[in-house]
Amino acid sequence: MRRASLINALRRVLRGYLFTIAGIAIGVAGIVALGAMAERIVRFIEGGDRFVLGQISVAGRGMGMGAGFTAGGLLPAAAVEAIRKVDGVAVVQPQVMLPLNPSTSQFMTLTQELVLGMDLSVPSPNRHYRTLPVQEGRFLREGDRRKAVIGASFAASRRLAVGSRLELEGQPYEVVGVLERMLTAPDRFVIVSIEDARDQWVSKDRLLRTVLASGGVALHAQDLNTGAAVGWREGEDPDVVARRIRDRVAGVNVQLPSELSSLLRQSTAFFSALLVGLGLLAFVIGGLSLANTVAAAVFERVRDFGVKRALGATDWQLGGEILAEALAVTVSGGAVGIVLALALGHGIDGWARRSGQQLFLFSPRLLGGTLVFSMLLGAAAAAYAALRIVRLSPAEAIRRGSAA
Amino acid sequence: MPPETVLTARGLVKRFAAPAGAPIEVLAGVDLVVRRGELVVIEGPSGSGKSTLLNVLGLLEDADAGEVCFADRPVSTLGRGAKSRERGRWLGFVFQSFLLLPALTALENVLLGARYTTGVDAERRRRAMALLERFGVGERRDHHPAQLSGGEQQRVAFCRAVLNDPPLLLADEPTGNLDDANGEVILESLRARAREGGAVIVVSHRPDAAHGAHAVYTLAGGRLRPH
Numbered sequence: 001m002r003r004a005s006l007i008n009a010l011r012r013v014l015r016g017y018l019f020t021i022a023g024i025a026i027g028v029a030g031i032v033a034l035g036a037m038a039e040r041i042v043r044f045i046e047g048g049d050r051f052v053l054g055q056i057s058v059a060g061r062g063m064g065m066g067a068g069f070t071a072g073g074l075l076p077a078a079a080v081e082a083i084r085k086v087d088g089v090a091v092v093q094p095q096v097m098l099p100l101n102p103s104t105s106q107f108m109t110l111t112q113e114l115v116l117g118m119d120l121s122v123p124s125p126n127r128h129y130r131t132l133p134v135q136e137g138r139f140l141r142e143g144d145r146r147k148a149v150i151g152a153s154f155a156a157s158r159r160l161a162v163g164s165r166l167e168l169e170g171q172p173y174e175v176v177g178v179l180e181r182m183l184t185a186p187d188r189f190v191i192v193s194i195e196d197a198r199d200q201w202v203s204k205d206r207l208l209r210t211v212l213a214s215g216g217v218a219l220h221a222q223d224l225n226t227g228a229a230v231g232w233r234e235g236e237d238p239d240v241v242a243r244r245i246r247d248r249v250a251g252v253n254v255q256l257p258s259e260l261s262s263l264l265r266q267s268t269a270f271f272s273a274l275l276v277g278l279g280l281l282a283f284v285i286g287g288l289s290l291a292n293t294v295a296a297a298v299f300e301r302v303r304d305f306g307v308k309r310a311l312g313a314t315d316w317q318l319g320g321e322i323l324a325e326a327l328a329v330t331v332s333g334g335a336v337g338i339v340l341a342l343a344l345g346h347g348i349d350g351w352a353r354r355s356g357q358q359l360f361l362f363s364p365r366l367l368g369g370t371l372v373f374s375m376l377l378g379a380a381a382a383a384y385a386a387l388r389i390v391r392l393s394p395a396e397a398i399r400r401g402s403a404a
Numbered sequence: 405m406p407p408e409t410v411l412t413a414r415g416l417v418k419r420f421a422a423p424a425g426a427p428i429e430v431l432a433g434v435d436l437v438v439r440r441g442e443l444v445v446i447e448g449p450s451g452s453g454k455s456t457l458l459n460v461l462g463l464l465e466d467a468d469a470g471e472v473c474f475a476d477r478p479v480s481t482l483g484r485g486a487k488s489r490e491r492g493r494w495l496g497f498v499f500q501s502f503l504l505l506p507a508l509t510a511l512e513n514v515l516l517g518a519r520y521t522t523g524v525d526a527e528r529r530r531r532a533m534a535l536l537e538r539f540g541v542g543e544r545r546d547h548h549p550a551q552l553s554g555g556e557q558q559r560v561a562f563c564r565a566v567l568n569d570p571p572l573l574l575a576d577e578p579t580g581n582l583d584d585a586n587g588e589v590i591l592e593s594l595r596a597r598a599r600e601g602g603a604v605i606v607v608s609h610r611p612d613a614a615h616g617a618h619a620v621y622t623l624a625g626g627r628l629r630p631h
Contacts, residue, residue: 307505307516309491310462310503311491311492311497311520312489312520312521313488313520314520390484393459393465
């Protein structure tokens, strides 16, 4: 009996509020979809920030072939050794970071595909990424040659998996691991041993090849580093250690973690502003749409509320009823809106993933926050409308409702 | 057992703002007493203020002056919540345009008042069903107002008005939207209500509405004049 009346009540609400729920769903879907795009950008920026704050990045002074945060001139082995001796330095990992395709402009490219060569004999100096999370297969080990661990987006865009073969500068590589999707730079990395990366560098850079072939410069394989990641000892201030390296080692560009973080934030300031704008716009438009829909749904039933008061309903009973219905309708509309946005986002991402992109990030905080926001806004709109309505006498409410 | 005097109205005045000029005085000192078992009919031309008077008597609208008492207890000065409770306890309404809630079935409409006053229990539900059966709309209990004829809707509205067995029934042009046959069913139901001991006030244009009435008044110039 109780179940039947509950089902009847649900049917009544759905029938009476179908268009309201649809209106709310569209507003909420807008908030969630735009919010998910903003979340995606935030995750990218936060990921990069976390990475650069976890290590001191050093490159050789000048310009070179390197890319990414260690871009600069050559960082020879002697310089690496000199850095190791600086007080407060715990570990130095020489690295080679190259654009996968040198013809690709970095202009307006936040997610350039990079080859990262790591000296695997040295543990990762990055405090926030002691290991990169591997989704499938394994990470590289010392002694691995012609083996690669690839980022999730890189794998998706090229349909690569563990065991696939990959050709880099004419050499075959075996994919031994695929990283988890991190929604930040490593998603588009190809990670190889530093020895392999050096080979690729020489192969890519005709000038370097010519210099090496001439024998005019005393250059060894260990000198071919585009930079190094430096870890600091426990209790040391990374900025102080970075300044110490800058003072004591000649011919290097040292990025203070805090400076690099601020540089990263400056370079992404446009996107940050854009996403704040997007988020605000989504909340204002979606919120107004939702509040307007709920308030209109209450106002259009002014006659019904007049009748109910004529039959003995008190303001509190009506207020509670309006609020409960508004919450039920807002939650239903919110849930439908979230499902709509998820379907839309996953559909678009399914298409974008073919080129290794992901445009939406539906985080729990976004979904939960939107639902709570919708409920609060729906309740506020319903309360506003209810206050306006209960101020009318029952006769006036019936008159207005009948005239509408 | 309800007291002998159900409703007393003294010196009711109601004015409405006019678009220009002085306010229009629709009620200019109305006095009325209605006792148990009485059927009172109020007639008058359109716009004379009959519906306004019924609204004021039914606490649906406040008067600018005067007093309404239920069983000699002043109720027109009560707060909004208390007025709602008094309406639920003392009054049943039958409106010209039925005023059934479109989203509810006939049975749910009948039980609507009980939802806010006595609560809906099995006994109340049985009584609602019995009323619908008595007025020939029992088989239409699960239909929505849009699926009912005008006569059926008014019979459902009548059932709603009497479900809680209120001491006073107020009917505003209850036959205004009905054909003669359905109108007669409703008028006879109102007469029967008075015979059963309830007090009934009917505002109507129909000449036959006064048939069987204990008192018939005409509202003109803002005052009630007995026939």
